[in-house]
Amino acid sequence: YESYDTERQLVPLSKYLEEDPEKARSLLAKTTIVPEAVAVHAVRAGLRFAGKGSEPPTAEDVYDELVEKAVAAATKPEAEKWDASLVDTMWPAYVILDARLVDAESIRFRRAWYVVSVVSVVIAAVIIWFFTLQGMQDVAGLSEGKVKNLGGMLTGIVYGGLTLWLAVKLAQIILVPYTSG
16 A cells, blocks of 8 residues: 555655755656646557566556656647546556556555455445445335425435446446456
8 A cells, every 4th residue: 555655755846846856857857747638648558568678567667658658649749539437537556456457566456455445346336335225214104195295205216326326436437457468
């Protein structure tokens, strides 16, 4: 998990420049800025997930390849076109959850992701079960002439449908390691 906890390691640019201005300028001159739309295009075009020599790929190798492809894709007009949807905004998952990454940090991250995913799926299932039971009670109340249950039933249908939609989107992301490569 810690290898992906970049926020903990962030340093404000002003502090970074303060410490060693010459080194900071040199490193910043070499920095590649990749707009998200271009990164999405590069990931959709496919990454090779090739390591150095005959070694299996590490996350670092794949990040380098992503930057290379993004720089090449940045010149293409279609690379700037991107309609963000819930699953598309999760494009990093297609990189960091790919089963071809076999370095220790990537494996630990995938394991942590699956623990969180299982908990999320269980919670979603309980919520959907609750909305189903509540909906059945509301329908039974309506058949008995209790019209006041109609609002609750409609609210339950909306929330239940939204929860189901989110659960399907979560399943798409959970299955990334089995669908990529």
